Amino acid sequence: MEPTQQIKDPKDNPQMIPMAIVAAGALIAAAIYFGGSSTGGKLIQGDPNSLLGTSPSIEIEDVSAKDHIIGSPNATVIVVEYSDLECPFCKVFHTTMRQIMDVYDDNQVAWVYRHFPIAQLHSRAAKEAEATECAAEQGGNTAFWNYTNKLFDTTNSNNSLDPAELPKIAGSIGLDVQAFNNCLSSGKYTKQIQDDVAEAAKAGAQGTPYSVAINKKGAKAVINGAEPFETVKSKIDSLLK
Numbered sequence: 001m002e003p004t005q006q007i008k009d010p011k012d013n014p015q016m017i018p019m020a021i022v023a024a025g026a027l028i029a030a031a032i033y034f035g036g037s038s039t040g041g042k043l044i045q046g047d048p049n050s051l052l053g054t055s056p057s058i059e060i061e062d063v064s065a066k067d068h069i070i071g072s073p074n075a076t077v078i079v080v081e082y083s084d085l086e087c088p089f090c091k092v093f094h095t096t097m098r099q100i101m102d103v104y105d106d107n108q109v110a111w112v113y114r115h116f117p118i119a120q121l122h123s124r125a126a127k128e129a130e131a132t133e134c135a136a137e138q139g140g141n142t143a144f145w146n147y148t149n150k151l152f153d154t155t156n157s158n159n160s161l162d163p164a165e166l167p168k169i170a171g172s173i174g175l176d177v178q179a180f181n182n183c184l185s186s187g188k189y190t191k192q193i194q195d196d197v198a199e200a201a202k203a204g205a206q207g208t209p210y211s212v213a214i215n216k217k218g219a220k221a222v223i224n225g226a227e228p229f230e231t232v233k234s235k236i237d238s239l240l241k
Contacts, residue, residue, distance in 0.1 A: 003089045003226045058220060059202040060212055063112055068136065068144045070101050071110030077239045079223070080112045081211040082200040085129060085148070086122035088157035089226040093209040094149075096229050100236070109236055113148065115196040116208050122159045127184070129193045131166045134183035138175050146173040215239040 060080055063073050071078075081097065083090045097111055115132075117125030128151060135147035150169050155161035170180040183189075203212060204222070211223035213236055221235040 003092070058204045058212060058222075060214065060220075061199055063110075068113045068132075068141055068148075069110055070145065071104075071106040071108075073110060075106065075110035076108050077213055077215045077236050078110045078112060079211055079213045079236070080114060080203070081209055081223075082114050082116035082196075082203060082205050084115075084117045084122055084125050084208040085132075085151055086125040086155060086157055086159050086161065087118070087208045090209045091152050091155070091157050093211075093226040094152045096226070096232060098149075099229055100232055103233065104236070108240060113144075114199065115193050116200040116205055116210065117193065117197065118208060124159050124161060124163065126190075126193050127163065128161065128166065129196075130187070130189040131170070131180075131184055133189040133192060134180050135170060135173070135175060137183055138179060139173075143173065143175060147175075213239055 063069065063078060063080075067073075079097070079100075081093075083094070101109065101111055103109075115129040117129050119126060132144055132147050132151070136144035139146070147169060150173060151161070151166075154165060154169060166184065167177045167181050171177045200210065203210070207225070209223075209226060213221045213223060219239055221239060223232055223235060
C-alpha cells in the first residue's frame with residue numbers, strides 16, 4: 001500500500017476533534033474500516049466491494065458545476081481525488097497529479113479535487129479548505145487551483161502552515177485580500193467542507209490522499225495513497241482502453 005495518512009480512532013485523541021466536523025465524524029466512524037487495502041492496479045466494473053474489501057461500496061457523486069476540475073468534465077477518464085491540505089502524502093500526490101495532467105489532453109483525462117480534511121490529524125486543514133473556496137468565489141476555477149497549488153507549495157504539512165499565511169497566499173495570486181478575509185471569517189463554506197468529508201466516507205476513503213479514476217463505461221480504479229506516477233499512469237491507461 002502506498003503512503004497515506006490514515007484516519008485514527010477519535011477515542012485515541014478526544015481533544016483533537018474540532019466541532020466543525022463532528023456531524024460528519026459520526027458518518028465516518030460508521031462507514032470506514034480502520035485498515036489498509038490495496039487495489040493492485042485492478043479495474044472494477046459493477047462490484048466496488050471487491051476492490052475495497054470490507055469497506056463500503058464506492059459512491060461517487062457526479063461531477064457538477066460546483067466541482068474544481070482540470071480538464072474536460074466529459075473526459076474519457078475522470079480522477080476524483082479526496083485530499084487534506086496538511087497531509088504530507090497529499091502534497092506529494094498533488095505534484096504527481098500535476099505531472100499526470102501534463103501527459104494527457106483535456107478530453108482524455110480530467111482531475112477533480114474534493115476536500116477531505118482529517119481533523120484528528122490536522123486541525124488547520126478544514127479552514128485551509130475553506131480558504132480555497134473563498135479563492136474560488138473571487139476568481140473561479142483558476143483561482144481555486146492557483147491557491148491550492150500555492151498552499152501546497154508553501155506548507156511543510158502536518159499542521160505547519162500559520163493561518164496568517166492564508167491571506168498572504170490570496171494576495172500572491174492576485175485576489176482582493178480584504179474580500180478574502182471577509183469570506184474566510186464568515187464561515188460560509190464550513191458546511192460545504194463538512195459535506196465533502198461525508199461524501200469522502202461514502203466513496204470509501206480510509207485516509208488521504210484517496211482517489212478514484214472512472215471511465216465513461218463506469219469502470220473504476222482506486223488510487224489509494226500517494227501512488228507513484230508510473231502506477232497512476234498505468235491505471236489511467238487501462239481505463240482509457
